[in-house]
Amino acid sequence: MPVLIISCWVPPAPCLLTPRAHALRASSRSGVAAGRWPAAAAATTGTAAPAAETMMEWWPPVPQEQVDALRSLNGWVAENMLPLLTPVESAWQPYDYLPRSAEGAEAAFTEAVAELRAAAACLPDDVLVCLVGNMVTEEALPTYQSMGNRVDGVGDATGSSALPWARWIRGWTAEENRHGDLLNRYLYLTGRVDMRQVELTTHHLLRNGMEMLAPKSPYHSLIYGAFQERATFISHANTARLATQHGDRTLAKICGVIAADERRHEAGYTKVSAKLFGVDPDGMVRALADVMRGKVTMPGQLMSDGRGGGDTLFARFSAVAHRAGVYTASDYGDLVEHFVRRWRVAELAGGLSGEGRRAQEYVCGLAPKIRRMEELAQRRAARGEPGLARFSWIFDRTVVVG
Numbered sequence: 001m002p003v004l005i006i007s008c009w010v011p012p013a014p015c016l017l018t019p020r021a022h023a024l025r026a027s028s029r030s031g032v033a034a035g036r037w038p039a040a041a042a043a044t045t046g047t048a049a050p051a052a053e054t055m056m057e058w059w060p061p062v063p064q065e066q067v068d069a070l071r072s073l074n075g076w077v078a079e080n081m082l083p084l085l086t087p088v089e090s091a092w093q094p095y096d097y098l099p100r101s102a103e104g105a106e107a108a109f110t111e112a113v114a115e116l117r118a119a120a121a122c123l124p125d126d127v128l129v130c131l132v133g134n135m136v137t138e139e140a141l142p143t144y145q146s147m148g149n150r151v152d153g154v155g156d157a158t159g160s161s162a163l164p165w166a167r168w169i170r171g172w173t174a175e176e177n178r179h180g181d182l183l184n185r186y187l188y189l190t191g192r193v194d195m196r197q198v199e200l201t202t203h204h205l206l207r208n209g210m211e212m213l214a215p216k217s218p219y220h221s222l223i224y225g226a227f228q229e230r231a232t233f234i235s236h237a238n239t240a241r242l243a244t245q246h247g248d249r250t251l252a253k254i255c256g257v258i259a260a261d262e263r264r265h266e267a268g269y270t271k272v273s274a275k276l277f278g279v280d281p282d283g284m285v286r287a288l289a290d291v292m293r294g295k296v297t298m299p300g301q302l303m304s305d306g307r308g309g310g311d312t313l314f315a316r317f318s319a320v321a322h323r324a325g326v327y328t329a330s331d332y333g334d335l336v337e338h339f340v341r342r343w344r345v346a347e348l349a350g351g352l353s354g355e356g357r358r359a360q361e362y363v364c365g366l367a368p369k370i371r372r373m374e375e376l377a378q379r380r381a382a383r384g385e386p387g388l389a390r391f392s393w394i395f396d397r398t399v400v401v402g
Helices: 039-045 052-057 064-071 074-080 106-120 125-139 141-148 164-190 195-208 218-245 249-279 281-293 310-324 329-342 354-364 366-383
Strands: 387-391 397-401
Touching (some): 064 218, 074 164, 074 249, 106 164, 125 195, 125 310, 125 387, 164 195, 218 249, 218 281, 281 354, 310 387, 310 397, 329 354
Antiparallel strands (some): 387 397
């Protein structure tokens, strides 16, 4: 997904839960401006800042060299990314992992559902909260595809373009679409969650949309995609592990097969980002630093269940995931370290501007800072009393957080 606004989420460390305040990050190379009307643009064009309700609609153009770099990779994408997508004929479908509802097999279906519900009855509430949060984020896929098509140089201009980038977006969307379907049907069959509240949350998230640091920048979007896909792989794999521990083999298989998809998608975004680090190291390292300073804003951050306090729902969900071990601050630090090593950021030398060298230094020193912050957060948590958070998804029961 050239855009990579992924269907999965990357819960930040507790100390990173505060949403990133949009700030102007103007750059002649990256063309980033996050949500403010640039004073320089107003001065040179004579245009006044737009009304507050339209300010976020203005974005500076992406530098043409970025667009050209992405378009030049169409052949490379065809050879190196498209093969990562599974042919439809051999791809798994949600039906493969759930009780079969075929006509004439009502008794077998009823028995299979009973077995599924018996196994799911052993899942603790914190695992259910993590599962719902993951599912809701996966179900907002229409937002992610539309965001992908906004990215300069990689979008599907016609809706059925034969260009490799466009085929990747559609292929990625088709594979990701199965994730929400599978998790949704599983949760419905378990009877363990309030499906109306879950569905309302998905509805709200699709209406609310998502925030991106630089929604039209290909460099930012590809880096963001790589992080999101790897984080999703980690979170689904950890959920599979917890499901196995609690005796739910069906859920373990479901999360395992989704995690495998995410890992393939991560490989695509990681490879193309590595390729771009070779083409434009200065632009890419500056984009990487910008994404990191933005705390990797999550695609599900604007979720709400309609019960009020919607701005805290994602934070509460993330805190539960952290405590349950589904996705932790330590995982986030490992993620940063992995990509800095994979993209050989510390080895970048030639072609870096002064700002590029500062971005390189910042990114290379980030993982140890995250780990220190996590250690401090754990010490503070150990000194205090655990908190409780109520979730409408599980019939307003409370779950321990913090």
